[in-house]
Amino acid sequence: MNIAAPAYVIEPTAIPTLPVAGSDKLFPVRRVYCVGRNYAAHAVEMGHDPNKEPPFFFQKNPDNLVTDGNFPYPPASNDVHHEIEMVVALKSGGKDIPVERALDCVYGYGVALDMTRRDLQGVAKDMGRPWEVGKAFEASAPCSALVPAERIGHPKDGAIWLDVNGERKQTGDLNQMIWKVPEMISYLSGLFTLKPGDIILSGTPSGVGAVKRGDVLRGHVDGVGDIEVRVV
Numbered sequence: 001m002n003i004a005a006p007a008y009v010i011e012p013t014a015i016p017t018l019p020v021a022g023s024d025k026l027f028p029v030r031r032v033y034c035v036g037r038n039y040a041a042h043a044v045e046m047g048h049d050p051n052k053e054p055p056f057f058f059q060k061n062p063d064n065l066v067t068d069g070n071f072p073y074p075p076a077s078n079d080v081h082h083e084i085e086m087v088v089a090l091k092s093g094g095k096d097i098p099v100e101r102a103l104d105c106v107y108g109y110g111v112a113l114d115m116t117r118r119d120l121q122g123v124a125k126d127m128g129r130p131w132e133v134g135k136a137f138e139a140s141a142p143c144s145a146l147v148p149a150e151r152i153g154h155p156k157d158g159a160i161w162l163d164v165n166g167e168r169k170q171t172g173d174l175n176q177m178i179w180k181v182p183e184m185i186s187y188l189s190g191l192f193t194l195k196p197g198d199i200i201l202s203g204t205p206s207g208v209g210a211v212k213r214g215d216v217l218r219g220h221v222d223g224v225g226d227i228e229v230r231v232v
């Protein structure tokens with residue numbers, strides 16, 4: 001039998017990966033799902049009623065993840081916002097996953113920034129257009145190393161915060177999530193077939209705001225870890 005390596009007409013791009021804390025091995029990323037308005041206070045600050053909405057999702061591109069501590073200010077925007085979020089990384093998936101089995105799919109957790117071209121997102125909202133130009137641009141998802149759940153368990157409460165240049169801008173608690181981690185996995189799996197390597201950005205607490213070149217963003221999730229990113 002002849003097992004030939006596949007021949008590509010162009011060189012394939014490498015699979016995006018995230019580092020794993022305390023390990024030389026990498027976590028290969030398949031898809032990046034993001035939950036919108038998952039903390040009540042943030043929904044309110046964006047002008048929405050947090051009580052009336054089922055969860056909704058958008059996606060970033062896996063290669064939007066960056067882990068080198070730099071966030072290059074993107075083109076075509078004058079209003080780029082920080083959103084600190086806990087990352088949920090899946091080691092397994094499926095369809096129609098029951099809430100009570102959803103945490104079995106979780107490999108680990110991390111800390112990320114859902115960087116957002118708020119001005120372009122606002123235009124998209126006003127015109128009923130997709131959000132990709134506001135959300136899924138280059139380097140729009142700075143991310144920490146992942147920490148395996150077998151080491152830290154499954155965080156359900158604890159502080160989540162972000163400092164900009166040493167000043168506290170965003171604060172919340174994981175227990176303020178409108179849709180909890182098992183619920184978001186279960187709900188997502190009714191819409192998409194989840195697979196190993198999928199990650200979910202679980203939403204941001206209130207206090208989002210604009211960044212500028214030179215800013216140092218330092219974020220934290222209790223029980224998970226920290227992220228530090230410089231806007232360049």
Ligand code: MN
Pocket residue numbers: 034035036083085114201203204
């Ligand atoms: Mn977000």
